[in-house]
Amino acid sequence: MAQLNIEQASVGYDVQGIQEFLNNLNLNVIDALTQKINDSMSTLREATDEVWVGQAADAFKAKLERDSRTMIETLNGIEDDVRGQFAQIAKNVDNYDQALADDISSME
Amino acid sequence: MSIKNLAGNVVSNVRHTLEGGIQGISARLQNLLGGATANLQTLWDGGFVGINENPETLVNALTTYINELQQIVDGFKEDAVIEGALQGDAKVAAQQYVKAIKSLLDAYTTTYKSFIDLLENKAVVSMKSGDVENAQSIMSDAQDIIQDANNIRID
Numbered sequence: 001m002a003q004l005n006i007e008q009a010s011v012g013y014d015v016q017g018i019q020e021f022l023n024n025l026n027l028n029v030i031d032a033l034t035q036k037i038n039d040s041m042s043t044l045r046e047a048t049d050e051v052w053v054g055q056a057a058d059a060f061k062a063k064l065e066r067d068s069r070t071m072i073e074t075l076n077g078i079e080d081d082v083r084g085q086f087a088q089i090a091k092n093v094d095n096y097d098q099a100l101a102d103d104i105s106s107m108e
Numbered sequence: 109m110s111i112k113n114l115a116g117n118v119v120s121n122v123r124h125t126l127e128g129g130i131q132g133i134s135a136r137l138q139n140l141l142g143g144a145t146a147n148l149q150t151l152w153d154g155g156f157v158g159i160n161e162n163p164e165t166l167v168n169a170l171t172t173y174i175n176e177l178q179q180i181v182d183g184f185k186e187d188a189v190i191e192g193a194l195q196g197d198a199k200v201a202a203q204q205y206v207k208a209i210k211s212l213l214d215a216y217t218t219t220y221k222s223f224i225d226l227l228e229n230k231a232v233v234s235m236k237s238g239d240v241e242n243a244q245s246i247m248s249d250a251q252d253i254i255q256d257a258n259n260i261r262i263d
Contacts, residue, residue: 021202024184029209032180040173047169054158067148071216074144075209081136082205089201 018086025082030075037068137208145215152223163227170224174217181213 045061052060184206 025205029181029184029206033177033209033213036173036176036180040176044166044169044173047166050165051160051163052156052158052166056155056157057159059154060152063152063154067216067219070144070147071212074140074212077140078137078205078208078212081140082202085201 018090022083022086026079030079034072034075037071041065041068137204141208141212144212148212148215149219151219152226156227167224167227170220174220177213177217181210 041064044064048057048061048064
């Protein structure tokens with residue numbers, strides 16, 4: 001049987017390819033960004049303490065923490081959303097594919 | 109009904125489902141990103157009381173941090189991955205997610221780049237040295253920029 005690929009398809013997805021895309025997105029971008037943000041907070045606080053003291057400095061450090069939490073929470077939300085959406089797309093395609101197969105079988 | 113017609117119906121139904129999914133994705137992403145980007149783009153207006161005349165350490169640390177974040181996103185060669193795995197509306201969906209992440213990062217780094225600009229404009233140095241009039245002029249200009257930026261809608 002000839003090797004199948006989706007390059008000539010107008011609508012479709014490759015299960016393994018989707019998984020690879022999601023893994024790449026997760027590991028190489030979302031996880032990497034989250035790790036970098038978490039790892040950098042102490043460095044940025046120390047850099048702030050080296051050159052800045054007082055209430056304004058404390059307020060700036062609080063902003064750093066707040067912004068880092070916003071970033072991480074939003075990135076995690078994006079990841080959850082993309083996984084959920086592709087799971088739903090895959091499920092719908094599988095359902096229609098099965099319906100087509102059932103219809104074809106009934107015609108034979 | 110011919111098999112060709114049946115196949116056509118499947119494609120039509122799948123496309124309708126994918127289009128519905130894409131619309132949902134866009135709306136959900138908009139909700140997810142809307143509040144986050146608004147908060148992240150609030151520029152610093154807390155003043156610089158107590159800061160050294162030469163805050164180079166902080167400038168360098170922030171610059172390095174922003175550049176490292178940008179490198180992570182720039183290094184993600186999503187086009188090659190998407191091209192081989194997805195077609196049609198599913199490809200569009202994947203590209204939307206990547207765009208959402210890049211937009212989020214832009215909102216985050218813009219804030220701190222602007223903060224670095226304020227430090228490097230020596231507004232802090234002027235205040236520390238007692239050059240009050242010059243410092244007030246610089247800070248007034250900075251506040252105008254901050255206000256204009258905060259008024260910009262994020263699409």
